[in-house]
Amino acid sequence: MLFSLGFLTFYFTLFLVLLGLWWFRKPRVAFPLTNYPRVSILIAARNEQHHILQCLEAIDLLHYPKDKLEVMVGDDRSSDKTRQLVEAYSQSHAYVRCLPITQDIPGTKGKANVLAQLAHQATSDFYFITDADIEVPTHWIETMLGHLTPTTGIVTGITTTNGTSLFDRLQTLDWLYNLGLMQVVADRGLPVSTMGNNMLITRQAYEAVGGFEGIPFSITEDVQLFRSVLEKGFKTANVYSKDVLAWSLPAPDLLTLFQQRRRWMRGSVHLPWYMLMLFVVHSSYYPVWFPLFMHTSWGIWLGIFVFKVFLQSLFVHASVKRVGLKTRWPDLFFLEIYLLVSFMILIVFFFLPFKVKWKGRYY
Structure with missing residues (x-):
């Protein structure tokens, strides 16, 4: 008692x-950009034919110069039309490339393997990472860049789900609630975590840890990368703002939801x-x-x-x-x-x- x-x-x-x-x-305001650096958007895709075009269309609406943008989609041995759709889309959008991923880099699997190979091909100093079923907001790039400092290695945005059913709406609230709790801590200057569907990592920080192939494999590869970047002495920033709010598809049923959350719980330790x-x-x-x-x-x-x-x-x-x-x-x-x-x-x-x-x- x-x-x-x-x-x-x-x-x-x-x-x-x-x-x-x-x-x-009182949230920190992003620094206005004085120039537009070249940036890379890295997307791992596996059997995403129903979502990938919406993802790319959202990127096409970004308020960022297209000549400063490269979008790299890694097709992770999809058995559907993901690769064909991206290649067709790239014909009219020169900044988009599709890279077939057919082998694993030793020490990596799944998404970490795809992102590692995309990073090898990237030509910029800023890697934006999102997922093939995500729609990013129009001011995503400049807002995330505006929260970088010379010592920042990772900037993390926020993501929630869209949908109209009660189950969908509850997932939306669940995401925003937990991200809000994390942001309160992050606002105190303490590192919390990152999200692999809405993050920016600098090339300097990524190469300092040896990339995904240089860190221990984890099914929550984003959390492991975050930990490794912190260990190298870099700072991190979390941004809770509608300007970086990305939209994800909700889990369609309870089983899918629990499989998703079980994976997250593995990373939460x-x-x-x-x-x-x-x-x-x-x-x-x-x-x-x-x-x-x-x-x-x-x-x-x-x-x-x-x-x-x-x-x-x-x-x-x-x-x-x-x-x-x-x-x-x-x-x-x-x-x-x-x-x-x-x-x-x-x-x-x-x-x-x-x-x-x-x-x-x-x-």
């Missing part, structure tokens, strides 16, 4: 501090200790709160639950508002159910003795 009350007091105090920092946040502590504390709420009903009245028990949902809803609302979206208030209640159920299933899912399936491969 005393432990539960002590934990809940700590939990709500921590959350109130995070909420206050987030609610009254490599987060900085303070981020691990934050997510452990956040995830421990229900294991502590639920048995409390045996030691207190139902009114107090439910009141603690309502207070938690209220604070969380305020945080999520602020996260949604900061990227110019509108909150559907009933969704915030369903988000609590979604987070609880997915957390319980993921805990079991994470420890099941089978490999992670990703893009048709097992790791």
Whole structure:
């Protein structure tokens, strides 16, 4: 009983501090570009015929000089029409190239292998990395570049999902909520993590760690690259802004969602200790709160639950508002159910003795 009350007091105090920092946040403004350096956009694609053209069309809408842009799509042995579609698209868009990836660089697999080979071919000093099912915003390049300093190695944008169903909308809120929590920490000048579908890494930082082939293989290759860049003494920056908000397709069903999150959980064990502590504390709420009903009245028990949902809803609302979206208030209640159920299933899912399936491969 005393432990539960002590934990809940700590939990709500921590959350109130995070909420206050987030609610009254003053984001750093990107430096305006005085010139437009040449940049490379690296995209690993495997069986993405249904998405790749939308990805390329979004890139074509970028407010960035096309003569300063090279887009390199690595076709990772696709069995569909991905390669044909990219090659056809490149005929009318000279800055786009399709590179067939038919072999693995020793020490790499999957996406890391593709990106490593694309980096070998890149001709700029700035590598923008996104996925074949992502649509980037029009001011993506200049905003990300505007957050570089001479000591910055990686700049990370934000990504969420689009879609109209309740399941799709809950995934959107889930992404923005977690990215908001990370941004509060990043705003304190602490490194948090990166996202492999929305990141900028300088050539200097990439070559300093030896590229993907020079770091230990991980199914979350972006997190491993982030750790390695930090170890070399580079700084990182996280940007929470609609100008860098990329859109991803939502997971179509629960099984796909859990496979995705299980892969992410593998990478989360490599987060900085303070981020691990934050997510452990956040995830421990229900294991502590639920048995409390045996030691207190139902009114107090439910009141603690309502207070938690209220604070969380305020945080999520602020996260949604900061990227110019509108909150559907009933969704915030369903988000609590979604987070609880997915957390319980993921805990079991994470420890099941089978490999992670990703893009048709097992790791």
